[in-house]
Each structure stands twice: as structure tokens, then as C-alpha cells.
Amino acid sequence: xxxxxxxxxxxxxxxxxxxxxxxxxxxxxxxxxxxxxxxxxxxxxxxxxxxxxxxxxxxxxxxxxxxxxxxxxxxxxxxxxxxxxxxxxxxxxxxxxxxxxxxxxxxxxxxxxxxxxxxxxxxxxxxxxxxxxxxxxxxxxxxxxxxxxxxxxxxxxxxxxxxxxxxxxxxxxxxxxxxxxxxxxxxxxxxxxxxxxxxxxxxxxxxxxxxxxxxxx
DNA sequence: GACCAGGCACATC
DNA sequence: GATGTGCATGGT
Numbered sequence: 001x002x003x004x005x006x007x008x009x010x011x012x013x014x015x016x017x018x019x020x021x022x023x024x025x026x027x028x029x030x031x032x033x034x035x036x037x038x039x040x041x042x043x044x045x046x047x048x049x050x051x052x053x054x055x056x057x058x059x060x061x062x063x064x065x066x067x068x069x070x071x072x073x074x075x076x077x078x079x080x081x082x083x084x085x086x087x088x089x090x091x092x093x094x095x096x097x098x099x100x101x102x103x104x105x106x107x108x109x110x111x112x113x114x115x116x117x118x119x120x121x122x123x124x125x126x127x128x129x130x131x132x133x134x135x136x137x138x139x140x141x142x143x144x145x146x147x148x149x150x151x152x153x154x155x156x157x158x159x160x161x162x163x164x165x166x167x168x169x170x171x172x173x174x175x176x177x178x179x180x181x182x183x184x185x186x187x188x189x190x191x192x193x194x195x196x197x198x199x200x201x202x203x204x205x206x207x208x209x210x211x212x213x214x215x216x217x
Numbered sequence: 218g219a220c221c222a223g224g225c226a227c228a229t230c
Numbered sequence: 231g232a233t234g235t236g237c238a239t240g241g242t
Contacts, residue, residue, distance in 0.1 A: 033222090033223050034222095034224040035221095035224045035225080036222055036223080036238090036239080037222045038222085039222090039241075040222080040238095040239060040240060041223090043240090073239060074238090075222085076236090076237045076239080077237090078238090079226095079236085079237050079238085080238095118225090118226075119225065119226080120225085121224060121225050122225095123225090139223085141224085142223075143223070183223095189223085190222090190223085194221085
């Protein structure tokens with residue numbers, strides 16, 4: 001596990017994640033990027049920035065159809081407009097629009113509150129917790145799952161919690177480390193780990209198990 | 218034109 | 231409890 005990290009870091013260098021200028025922008029991005037490439041999300045966020053709506057209170061006042069129109073480039077835009085609204089209502093109604101107040105809450109409690117929002121699942125919650133609130137929780141995504149199972153480090157059918165537990169057990173509790181490691185996993189996933197799993201040219205190819213990658217997922 | 222992207226909720230069996 | 235489906239734009 002540590003060696004995996006070392007190899008990735010050596011090859012790709014620091015990733016400077018999350019690409020967002022404020023914690024609030026990170027939160028919005030976390031919802032918008034669900035099953036969607038970051039490039040599309042960036043356009044949507046740019047629309048919100050142009051409209052000067054990148055703060056909880058302004059965005060909460062906007063009606064859901066106008067919000068949907070602005071985030072259109074991110075895909076699933078009607079669905080995501082509702083999901084954003086649900087998240088905004090937590091921020092505004094429970095924390096009076098203050099992210100500082102929200103982030104003062106302890107990790108397990110805040111994680112539960114986020115998960116209780118319709119449209120926020122484990123990955124989105126953990127992304128917000130790690131990259132916006134800077135709390136030590138590992139973010140598991142499809143790339144994480146794919147890379148680890150190909151390398152025989154987890155069983156292919158391992159669920160979210162199990163994979164996350166594995167990182168928490170193996171690594172020191174360290175926000176910058178979790179941040180960088182997850183970013184590197186996405187990076188290698190985007191660069192080399194596409195559907196056909198030959199792993200050619202991958203910086204991790206030399207550390208695959210005997211007989212190559214374990215399966216196409 | 219197919220296939221994919223930094224998921225999640227809900228329906229159905 | 232397991233499996234299937236809708237959601238949608240933009241890049242390869």
C-alpha cells in the first residue's frame with residue numbers, strides 16, 4: 001500500500017487537489033462531479049461564478065430551475081439541481097449558511113448528516129469531508145476500487161466501507177496523505193486504467209500480481 | 218455512433 | 231439482499 005503511493009507520487013508528483021478555490025466551491029463540485037468528468041463540472045462552476053452565485057445563501061435563494069440551467073454542462077442537471085438544493089438546505093437551515101460552523105462538527109456526526117441528505121452518498125460525503133472540511137476520511141471511487149482489485153490488494157466484490165477501512169488501517173491518519181493518495185489514484189486511473197485492462201504503460205504495471213491484472217473490474 | 222465519465226436513489230424481483 | 235434502471239452533457 002505504501003509502495004503503491006510512493007510509486008504514484010514518484011511518477012506523477014503532487015496533484016494539487018481539489019481544484020476549487022473555496023470550500024464551498026469544493027462542495028458544489030463534489031455533487032456535480034458524480035459520474036461526470038471534471039471538465040464538464042468546471043464549465044458549470046464557471047457559470048455559477050460568472051453569476052456571482054458561489055456562496056450558500058445566494059445559491060439557496062435561486063430557484064431550482066434557474067440553478068438547473070446554470071449547471072447544465074455538468075449533465076444530469078435537473079437531478080443535480082435538486083441534490084445541490086438538498087445540500088444547501090442543510091448548510092443554510094442547520095448552520096445558518098456558515099461552513100465554519102458546519103465544519104466545527106466532529107467527523108462521524110457530520111458524515112452522518114451529509115449522508116442523510118438525499119443525493120449525497122459515501123463518496124460525495126467523504127469528498128466534502130476531506131477536501132472541503134479537511135477531515136481525515138479516505139475517499140473511495142471507481143478508480144480506487146479498480147486499481148486495488150487489479151493489484152490483488154482487495155477482493156473485487158469489496159464494498160465502499162471495506163475499501164475505506166483498508167486505507168484507514170494501512171495508513172497513518174493524515175489529511176494531506178489521504179488527499180494526495182486519492183488524487184493520484186484518480187490520476188493513474190484517467191491516464192492508464194481505462195476499460196480494457198492491459199495496464200500497458202502504467203507506472204504500476206511492474207507491481208501487478210503474478211499473471212497480470214486480476215480482471216476487468 | 219458507441220462508449221465513458223471523480224454516483225446515487227429508487228424500482229422490482 | 232441482489233440486480234437493474236434513470237439521470238444528461240461533452241470528450242474520445
